[in-house]
Amino acid sequence: xxxxxxxxxxxxxxxxxxxxxxxxxxxxxxxxxxxxxxxxxxxxxxxxxxxxxxxxxxxxxxxxxxxxxxxxxxxxxxxxxxxxxxxxxxxxxxxxxxxxxxxxxxxxxxxxxxxxxxxxxxxxxxxxxxxxxxxxxxxxxxxxxxxxxxxxxxxxxxxxxxxxxxxxxxxxxxxxxxxxxxxxxxxxxxxxxxxxxxxxxxxxxxxxxxxxxxxxxxxxxxxxxxxxxxxxxxxxxxxxxxxxxxxxxxxxxxxxxxxxxxxxxxxxxxxxxxxxxxxxxxxxxxxxxxxxxxxxxxxxxxxxxxxxxxxxxxxxxxxxxxxxxxxxxxxxxxxxxxxxxxxxxxxxxxxxxxxxxxxxxxxxxxxxxxxxxxxxxxxxxxxxxxxxxxxxxxxxxxxxxxxxxxxxxxxxxxxxxxxxxxxxxxxxxxxxxxxxxxxxxxx
Ligand SMILES: Cc1ncc(COP(=O)(O)O)c(C=O)c1O
Numbered sequence: 001x002x003x004x005x006x007x008x009x010x011x012x013x014x015x016x017x018x019x020x021x022x023x024x025x026x027x028x029x030x031x032x033x034x035x036x037x038x039x040x041x042x043x044x045x046x047x048x049x050x051x052x053x054x055x056x057x058x059x060x061x062x063x064x065x066x067x068x069x070x071x072x073x074x075x076x077x078x079x080x081x082x083x084x085x086x087x088x089x090x091x092x093x094x095x096x097x098x099x100x101x102x103x104x105x106x107x108x109x110x111x112x113x114x115x116x117x118x119x120x121x122x123x124x125x126x127x128x129x130x131x132x133x134x135x136x137x138x139x140x141x142x143x144x145x146x147x148x149x150x151x152x153x154x155x156x157x158x159x160x161x162x163x164x165x166x167x168x169x170x171x172x173x174x175x176x177x178x179x180x181x182x183x184x185x186x187x188x189x190x191x192x193x194x195x196x197x198x199x200x201x202x203x204x205x206x207x208x209x210x211x212x213x214x215x216x217x218x219x220x221x222x223x224x225x226x227x228x229x230x231x232x233x234x235x236x237x238x239x240x241x242x243x244x245x246x247x248x249x250x251x252x253x254x255x256x257x258x259x260x261x262x263x264x265x266x267x268x269x270x271x272x273x274x275x276x277x278x279x280x281x282x283x284x285x286x287x288x289x290x291x292x293x294x295x296x297x298x299x300x301x302x303x304x305x306x307x308x309x310x311x312x313x314x315x316x317x318x319x320x321x322x323x324x325x326x327x328x329x330x331x332x333x334x335x336x337x338x339x340x341x342x343x344x345x346x347x348x349x350x351x352x353x354x355x356x357x358x359x360x361x362x363x364x365x366x367x368x369x370x371x372x373x374x375x376x377x378x379x380x381x382x383x384x385x386x387x388x389x390x391x392x393x394x395x396x397x398x399x400x401x402x403x404x405x406x407x408x409x410x411x412x413x414x415x416x417x418x419x420x421x422x423x424x425x426x427x428x429x430x431x432x433x434x435x436x437x438x439x440x441x442x443x
Pocket of ligand 1: 062063118145146147148213274275
């Protein structure tokens with residue numbers, strides 16, 4: 001199958017005159033196409049391009065879509081919101097209901113503050129942790145992503161430049177334009193390496209405000225924390241009075257029982273959520289222990305506010321999502337689809353004798369080309385030695401030709417995360433496996 005793009009190329013040509021790179025955000029560019037994919041519409045698990053092509057979508061709005069596009073129950077709430085005047089900069093009974101339902105889904109969260117994006121949420125959480133502890137240093141996991149701000153967008157060598165204790169030798173800003181010496185406020189360690197945590201906690205004792213991590217690191221593919229690691233980190237943070245921040249921007253709502261903190265049975269001090277909780281509407285939040293959260297204004301001195309924060313449309317969309325996630329059987333549906341899709345893909349790896357495997361956790365998964373042993377996924381330093389970016393890139397290109405949409409944001413030593421939604425039907429999955437069979441055959 002060929003990819004048709006006449007209309008898209010026309011749009012790209014026009015867009016580039018006025019929009020940087022022809023897209024509304026850097027992340028819109030698909031690096032195997034070298035342009036954005038312009039859509040005409042999206043419905044359920046399918047996206048329809050400006051050229052009239054139909055893809056089964058496995059990008060899911062970069063993790064923002066969990067219930068499928070154009071969901072009737074979300075649409076109903078949006079219509080209600082339009083009728084009520086779609087106001088912003090005010091709260092309503094819907095905001096109150098949202099908070100109630102959210103803390104039901106994630107009972108480890110005592111209080112919340114709403115923002116618009118995950119970037120804003122992690123920024124505010126870090127600032128709050130610093131104010132609460134009166135300390136400055138932040139411990140971050142090499143490779144984890146928490147938004148595009150100067151507080152935290154630093155990485156090391158993606159697991160390739162670690163010292164003997166699992167701390168990275170250099171902390172580097174991810175891009176130019178960061179303030180000089182900004183990196184002095186961050187230290188990087190390898191994820192899932194408890195000795196590295198012990199090491200930095202001792203080395204920087206009395207200086208660390210917070211440790212932040214994606215409890216399931218989807219930004220390096222799909223890397224869950226081990227149970228032991230998570231529990232030990234909690235214990236050490238309590239001992240050292242260091243704020244433990246879980247960034248659940250992608251993991252939030254994606255697997256039973258609604259959050260990573262529920263899954264691991266660990267209560268972080270603060271956590272951040274976005275993306276799926278409003279199924280694509282701009283809503284994020286910081287949640288956590290009341291004693292820390294009360295540091296936000298008006299109770300405390302840390303300002304966290306925004307003109308569009310808690311806007312009614314996003315809140316009402318998110319409330320519809322929460323109601324669905326709280327229904328009995330919701331996570332059974334996700335687990336059934338995960339088994340069918342990811343189990344099927346793993347069989348294809350074997351059938352075609354291609355070195356690699358799928359790792360999934362809830363409604364999110366990643367293709368690990370290059371090695372078979374899933375135990376090696378837990379350490380980024382092991383993944384980057386074995387992962388085959390060349391095979392992975394060819395795979396994504398061939399999958400696009402088969403009208404399966406997976407995102408490719410650039411060459412990295414680990415895969416990009418893919419996802420499915422509750423709208424992906426059994427038939428979608430069967431068709432996907434047939435198409436992937438052809439893709440794997442061509443690899
Ligand atoms: C784990 C994580 N945290 C934070 C962010 C930033 O969220 P946003 O894009 O809503 O600013 C992302 C975005 O991909 C993310 O994956």
